[in-house]
Every structure is written in C-alpha cells, then in structure tokens.
Amino acid sequence: MALDIVIMAAGKGTRMKSARPKVLHQLAGRSLLQHVLQTAAALGGQRIVTIIGHGADEVQAAVSAPNLVFVRQMPQLGTGHAVQQAAPALHDEGTTLILNGDVPLIEETTARALVAACGGDKLALLTIELPDASGYGRIVRDGEAVRAIVEHKDATSAQRNIHEVYTGLMAVPTRHLKRWLGRLTNDNAQGEYYLTDIVAMAVADGVPVVATQPHSETEVLGVNSPLQLADLERRYQRARADALMEAGVRLADPARFDVRGELSCGSDVEIDVNCVFEGRVELGDRVHVGANCVIRNARIAADAVIHPFTHIDGEALGVTVGAGSLIGPFARLRPGAVLAEGVHIGNFVEVKNSTLAKGAKANHLAYLGDATVGERVNYGAGSITANYDGANKHRTVIGNDVHVGSNCVLVAPVSIxxxxxIGGGTTLAKDAPAGQLTVARAKQVTLTGWVRPTKKK
Known part of the structure; x- marks a missing residue:
C-alpha cells in the first residue's frame, strides 16, 4: 500500500522577524525542514510532497530528500488549502501522512505508529495533553470517540478548557482525503480552509477517528519565534548530551554542549564545556577535548588530547588526528590535515592539506600548508610554507628528522x-640536502658610531 508524505512548509513565519523563510532556520546545524525531510525519508514514503510558498525558490534550493516533489501554495489560505495543492501529486490509494515543516523533532517511531493506527481505513490524529493548550486545536470527544477538532480562535470557553490538543500531524486514507478536501469551506473566523474540518466529515461518513500520542512533548513542539527555536535547541542538545552520558561519555556540563551533526564516541571520552561538534565527528577511546573547542568533520584517534580553544574544520576533505597526538591550545586544523600518531600541534599553529608523520612537532606560531612532513620533524616557531604563488598551490616536502629553525620561509615547491x-631566519627557495645545515639570510652588520634620530623640539 502506497505511503505518501505531505509536509506543510509554506508559511512566512512572521513572528520569527526574519527575511529567511521560517522552515530554513537552523536547529542543531540543519534547517527545520531538513529535519522533517530526514524523518520522512526514513519512513520510506513513495512520494514526499512538500508544500512551499513564502520564499519558495529559496526553500526548494536549500533542502533535499529521496522522492521529493514540491508544490506551491500561493496565496496561503489555510492548512486545508495547502493540502489541496498537494492532492494531485498523491496516489489514489494508500495512506497520506501529514507532517509540518516547523515541527522538526518528530520521531520516526511516532510517525510509524500514527500510520499503523490509520491502517488504511481510519483517520488517525496525533494528539497530546498540554497544561497550557493556548493556540492549539482542541480535541472534542464523545466518550472515547473523537468527534471534531476545534481551532483555538473558533473554540467556545468550554472547549478552550480542553487540554487534549491536535499536534498538526495526521494519517489519512488517501481516497477519503481527496474527497474531503473537495468539501472544505472557509466559513470560520479567519476565512481560511482548515484541514481539521475533515474530522467532522469523517465522523459524518462513518469513518473511525482514532488518536495516538508521541513519546514526549518535545517531539511535537513547533517553532514560531526565536524564543521557541532556542528552547527547542536546548531540549534537543540536552537529549543528545543525556544519551552520550548514558553511553559513558563524561561531559563537564551537559547544558554547555552542542552537536550539530553526528558525534560518535569511544570509551572514557571526556568533553569540557562550550564545545561544538559539527558535521561528522568521531572521537576514539580516551580522547579528551578541552573547553571552547569547535570540531567539524574530523576523526580523532584514541588517547589524543585536544586542548582548549582549538578549531578543527575538515569541511569536505576531513581532518584526521592520530593516536596520542596533542593539539592546541589555540590551534587550527583545516581540510586535508592528516596527522599520524604522536604529532604535536601547538598554540597558534595552522595546518591545511598537509600530512605529518609520527612524532612530528610544530609547537608555536607556525603555518603548514600543502606539505608532506616526515617523522620526528621539529618545525620552528614563526616558520611557514609559502605554498601559493598567486595562481597555483605548490607542495613542500620535509624528510624525516629535519629540524626547521624559527622564522623560516619555505618557498614551495621545495624539498628538505x-x-x-634549516637555520633560523632562512628563506629557502631551493632544495636543501639531507644531513646538512642550510642557512639563507643576510649577513649581520653592526654600524659603529650610529646615533638614533631624535625629534626636533
């Protein structure tokens, strides 16, 4: 039986007070809509029909998912009107699951349970009991049977005292949905076409209306303002922190911890405060990450220490840190940095598109770009590889056991x-032979009798 998934993502999000479409605001490093699309993809829908309107071109360009198609709602005349735009893209038979693009944390298991409750012949609603139900559509029951959903703006005083509310998610037999959509009217306080009116139609047609509940309130919270977005971010991050701690990770403070992608950890990992993990990050056994580090797209092997204020950004190429390496504080590893076992990268050292073999060290104020560095190399403070000639990048090759003095410039392409x-202060523009001292700097001169200028009064 076909499963189609409809995601409503056409709204402007006025309360966000932003030029960016609401569904493109970020939660944990991904847009709200992309979170929903990932859940939809995991459900295996034959079609994922996303309804867009405000900022449609921007939204369409920003997200992706298998079997994704877009339809446009212009103008926006309510939730029922939105789904009417999607109806032609749906299969005639099967089930349609309706999700919201601004409710990003719905869990796959909850969505599957909702589809199962529908069973192809019932209207299934996802509902929840809230202490404060303001703004939500109320679930009106006759005993256990659901009879209607009444929008908050149209509810009577008695109905507003109901605490069971509709979350905006439902699963519907598609053949019924298409028929009911054609019968919607806008005879209400807002002059809009409400999707929730199909509940009364189902009751009138003798179609059972059932309800299921999510695991937690967090799953069904929507985002309509920066305050709600920030609240949901902290809920999400605390859940990730709790899961890691339950798996044995030591977090200095779970309230000061952010994962904006995927983080996997070995045993006895320790993470200090204010660390941010983006993209895909792997931490091996006994890795210690100091305070205020940002790590993106990196693999860090066992027993490595990432000292405070280190910035690792692998982008598409990734960064690899070998076992037992010491990085930072205030170090920067950029895309293509591949460090072997026991490498030391110290304060204010930047490494990009370079490999450093076992035991190599660059401890202070240095730059290694497009370089191949051998084992046990000692790379001096203030030294750089001049790898760019204004048009092309060139490589520097440094053999095993080389000592590069302080304040050297290695003008690539060059091999040592x-x-x-390499003597301190050398500008090396030609290859340096093995086992020898190479020095290239101006002769030191002392001028006797020289007097420093003074200001004229």
Whole structure:
C-alpha cells in the first residue's frame, strides 16, 4: 500500500522577524525542514510532497530528500488549502501522512505508529495533553470517540478548557482525503480552509477517528519565534548530551554542549564545556577535548588530547588526528590535515592539506600548508610554507628528522632531505640536502658610531 508524505512548509513565519523563510532556520546545524525531510525519508514514503510558498525558490534550493516533489501554495489560505495543492501529486490509494515543516523533532517511531493506527481505513490524529493548550486545536470527544477538532480562535470557553490538543500531524486514507478536501469551506473566523474540518466529515461518513500520542512533548513542539527555536535547541542538545552520558561519555556540563551533526564516541571520552561538534565527528577511546573547542568533520584517534580553544574544520576533505597526538591550545586544523600518531600541534599553529608523520612537532606560531612532513620533524616557531604563488598551490616536502629553525620561509615547491637542519631566519627557495645545515639570510652588520634620530623640539 502506497505511503505518501505531505509536509506543510509554506508559511512566512512572521513572528520569527526574519527575511529567511521560517522552515530554513537552523536547529542543531540543519534547517527545520531538513529535519522533517530526514524523518520522512526514513519512513520510506513513495512520494514526499512538500508544500512551499513564502520564499519558495529559496526553500526548494536549500533542502533535499529521496522522492521529493514540491508544490506551491500561493496565496496561503489555510492548512486545508495547502493540502489541496498537494492532492494531485498523491496516489489514489494508500495512506497520506501529514507532517509540518516547523515541527522538526518528530520521531520516526511516532510517525510509524500514527500510520499503523490509520491502517488504511481510519483517520488517525496525533494528539497530546498540554497544561497550557493556548493556540492549539482542541480535541472534542464523545466518550472515547473523537468527534471534531476545534481551532483555538473558533473554540467556545468550554472547549478552550480542553487540554487534549491536535499536534498538526495526521494519517489519512488517501481516497477519503481527496474527497474531503473537495468539501472544505472557509466559513470560520479567519476565512481560511482548515484541514481539521475533515474530522467532522469523517465522523459524518462513518469513518473511525482514532488518536495516538508521541513519546514526549518535545517531539511535537513547533517553532514560531526565536524564543521557541532556542528552547527547542536546548531540549534537543540536552537529549543528545543525556544519551552520550548514558553511553559513558563524561561531559563537564551537559547544558554547555552542542552537536550539530553526528558525534560518535569511544570509551572514557571526556568533553569540557562550550564545545561544538559539527558535521561528522568521531572521537576514539580516551580522547579528551578541552573547553571552547569547535570540531567539524574530523576523526580523532584514541588517547589524543585536544586542548582548549582549538578549531578543527575538515569541511569536505576531513581532518584526521592520530593516536596520542596533542593539539592546541589555540590551534587550527583545516581540510586535508592528516596527522599520524604522536604529532604535536601547538598554540597558534595552522595546518591545511598537509600530512605529518609520527612524532612530528610544530609547537608555536607556525603555518603548514600543502606539505608532506616526515617523522620526528621539529618545525620552528614563526616558520611557514609559502605554498601559493598567486595562481597555483605548490607542495613542500620535509624528510624525516629535519629540524626547521624559527622564522623560516619555505618557498614551495621545495624539498628538505632527511636529517637536514634549516637555520633560523632562512628563506629557502631551493632544495636543501639531507644531513646538512642550510642557512639563507643576510649577513649581520653592526654600524659603529650610529646615533638614533631624535625629534626636533
């Protein structure tokens, strides 16, 4: 039986007070809509029909999912009108699951239970009991049977005292949905076509109306303002923190911790406060991450220490940190940095598109770009690889056991043989032989009798 998924994402989101469409605001590093699309994709819908309107081109360009099609609602005349735009894209038979693009944390298991409750012949609603139901459509029952959903603006005083509310998610037999959509009217306080009116139609047609509930309130919270977005972000992050701690990760403070992607951790991992993990990050056994680090798209092997204020950003190429390596504080690892076992990268050292072999060290104020660095190399403070000639990048090759003195400039392409020493202050523009001292700097001169200028009074 076909499962079609409809996601309503056409609204402007006036209370966000932003030029960005509401569904493109970020939660945990992904847009609200992309969260919903990922859940929809996991459900295996034959079609994921996303209804867009405000900022339609921007929304369409920003998200992706298998079997995704877009329809436009212009103008926006209510939830029923929105689903009317999607109806032609739906299969004639099967079930349609309706989700909201601004309710990002609905769980796959909850959505599956809702589809199962529908069973292809019932109207299934996702409802929840809320202490404060303001703004939500109320569930009106006759005993256990659901009889209607009354929107807050149209509810009587007695109905507003009902605490069971509609979350905006439902699963409907598609053949019934298409028929009911054609019967909607806008005879209400707002002059809009309400999707919730199909509940009364189902009752009138003798179609059973059933309700299921989510695991938690957080799943069904929508985002209509920056305050609600911030609240949902903290709920999400606390849930991720709790799951990691239950798996054995030590977090110094779970309230000061952010995952904006995927984070996997080995045993005995320790993470200090204010750390942010983006993209895909893997932390091996006994890794310690100091305070105020940002790590994106990186693999960090066992026993490595990431000292405070380190910034690791692998972008598409990724970053690899070898076992037992020491990174930071205030270090920066950029895309293509591949560090072997026991590498030391110290304060204010930047590494990009470079490999450092076992035991190599660059401890202070240095830059390594487009470089191949051998084992046990000691790379001096203030030294850089000059890898860019204004048009092309070039590579520097440094052999095993090389010592590069302070304040050197290695003008690529250039190679330094194994065991060589490069004297401090050298600008190296030619290859340096193995096992030798190479120095290239101006001769030191002292001028006797020289007097420093003074200001004229």
């Amino acid at each position: 043989g194994a065991g060589a020493t």
